[in-house]
Amino acid sequence: MPSTAxxxxxxxxxLESHLEQENPVLLSAVQSFRAIDEVAYATGILQANQTFSSQIPWWPLISVLGTFSAGKSTFINHYLGEKLQRTGNQAVDDRFTVVVYSADxxxxxxxxxxxxxxxxxPFYQMSRDIAHVDDTQDDGDSSRIDTYLQLKTCxxxxxxxxxxxxxxxxxxDAQRTTILRLTDHMIDLSDLVLVMFDARHPEPGAMRDTLRHLVRDTINRPDSGKFLYILNQMDSAAGEDNPEDVVAAWLRALGEAGLTAGxxxxxxxxxxxxSIPDEHRRARFEKKRxxxxAEIYLRMERVEIERAYRIVAALRKTATxxxxxSMALLQQxxxxxxxxxxxxxxxxxxLLGSAFMAWSLQAGHWHGLVYDPQWLDLFTTVSWGLWGLEGVLAVLLIGGHFTIRRLAALSVMPWLRKQVDKHNPPGDVIGAFQRNTRFWRSVLSGTPSGWGRKSRNTLDEVLQNCxxxxxxxxxxxTNPRGLPDKPRRAQSATETDSASA
Known part of the structure; x- marks a missing residue:
């Protein structure tokens, strides 16, 4: 039976076999991840059954966010052409639903x-983070993850x-903290994020907390271009004397939350x-809709482009x-x-030397700055006369040395755990530190095991490859020079099926 590694x-x-046909650039990215893994194995940051490449989804990922009754599920059903998700004015689903293709x-x-x-x-080993946030779940218990996640095929x-x-x-709701934690994780991994609001609520100012999390916390991100802000169910405003006022109210609310462009x-x-009785108004609404x-669907269809850049960005971030x-913290x-x-x-x-000197002076074996040679002869005679005295002293010294090493390592652990919790570096820095302080590791070297010029050159090469x-x-x-486009090989049906496997 094959091992986990x-x-x-x-x-x-x-994955490499699939990407070889689909996207050679991403194939090279996998190989770069392998290079980082090898350095991480050597330094103890990763175990042999782990890989940095598993921390990102390699398939294009689209997330749909919003408030309850914002029409997210209805939008998804229309996009898929199938009534997959339940819909309604009230909360109909309190879990994240990951929808993937199936031939069935x-x-x-x-x-x-x-x-x-x-x-x-994208939620691989998420039960650990849920356990960290959800006080009702024990660490290592993945049973409650069903409360927050489900997978559907379509x-x-x-x-x-x-x-x-x-x-x-x-x-x-009672699970708000965990929901927001999972949402942040999902946003980080997504190539495209649709943020939906409900046009039927004329007072968006009452949702300041939600707007703050969905808008203010995202507009300053380096990947803010992947967010599309959508006012859904706009047909509900067709009966208003001036439906533009509804849009203007939402624009003001989003502006107060920080969204002034986009x-x-x-x-x-x-x-x-x-139903919109007025024919002219109906035509105007339908045209705008x-x-x-069409523009939203086009972005969704081209999400593979964002996926390629996202993976390269994740590779660069992992190496950095x-x-x-990780290595800077481990070295420190x-x-x-x-x-x-x-x-x-x-x-x-x-202290021991001082104690010995004090005892010698008190015993009268020093005369001024000259040591009494008779005491040296007596000490030598007694030492040779006591079998194993040197061995006992050596054992005591060696034992004391390793005890001090161990206590020093334990004294560093609280500081290291605090730094890991604060900065969340990739890999297991604490485990690598424990490995570097084992009894056979030299205390004289400040460089972690497996970390040297060759390792640094490997990471520099990965960053250059990015x-x-x-x-x-x-x-x-892109084609900024305006050269004639080269014909691209069409993707076969077999390759298309494998991309959704």
Whole structure:
């Protein structure tokens, strides 16, 4: 039976085999992740059954956020052409629903543990974070993850090669803290984020807390361009004397939350639209809806482009965080350990030497600054006469040395745990520190095991490759010189199916 480490490597090989046909740039990115993994294995930051590449989804990921009754599920059903998600004016689903393609025309709902245990999906091992936030769940217990996550399959061609996530509403509830934690995680991993608001609520100012989390906390992100802000169910405003006032009120609310620029869409679902008696008003609403829906759908169809840039950005961040975060912190911790060990031993040697000198002076074996040679002869005779005295002293000294090393390492641990919690560096820095302070590791070296010029050169090469990957993607998706386009090979049906496997 293959080991866990072998299973991880096998999954990477399968991913490489798929990307070799779909996107050679991402194939190179997998190999760069492997290079970081090798350095992490050597330094103890990663175990043999782990890989940094499993911390990101390799399939394009679209997230749909919003408040309860904002029309998220209705929008998703219309996009997929299938009534997959329940809809209604009240909260109809309080879990994150990850929707993936399936060749089976019958949709299936699977429990959250299916996501927690599969590294291909964006919530891999999320039960650990849920346990950290949810006081009702014990660490290591993945049973309650079903409370927050579910997986659904759908036989829609629009899902081929991508993953769609429907989120629960942001309104206050008993699980709000965990929901927001999972939402932040989902946003970080997504290539495209649709943020929906309900046009039927004429007082958006009452939702300041929600707007603050959905808008203010996202507009300053370096990837803020992946957010689309959508005022949904706009057909409800068709009966207003001036429906533009509804849009203006929402624009003011979003502006107060910090959103002063960017695209703002107004849509409603054709499948659940309110009847608009006035023909001219209906035509105007439908025209605006169709234009905005077409633009949103186009962004959703082109999410693969964002996916490629997102993965390269994640690769660059992993290499940078590993070098400047994990290894810098590990090196700092080891130097603290070395300094505390040597200082403690120096103090003890000085104290013992001082005690011996004081005892000798009190016993009268020193005359001024000259030591009595008779005492030296007596000490030598007694030492040779006592069998094993030197061995006993050696054992005591060695034992004291390793005891001091151990106590010094324990004294560094509280500081190290605090730094890890604060900065959240990639990998297991605490485990690597424990490995670097074992009894066979030299206390004289401040450099962690497995970390040297070759390792640094490897990470520098990965960072340089990231720049090359971005340039290659730019050449693939842009043409600033205006040269004639080269014909691209069409993707076969087999490749398309494998992309959604």
């Amino acid at each position: 072998d299973a991880v490597q096998q999954r990477l090989k399968e 025309p019958i949709s299936h709902s699977l429990p959250g543990v299916s996501l927690d245990s599969d590294p291909r999906f 036989h829609s061609d629009r899902l081929r090669g991508k993953i769609l996530i429907d989120s629960p509403g942001f309104d206050a 695209r703002f869409y107004t849509i409603y679902s054709p499948d659940a639209a309110t 169709d234009e905005d829906l 965080d590993f070098s400047e975060g 911790a080891k130097r603290r350990w070395r300094r505390r060990t040597l200082i403690t031993e120096t103090i003890l040697v000085v 720049e090359n990957y971005i340039q290659t993607l730019n050449e693939r998706f």
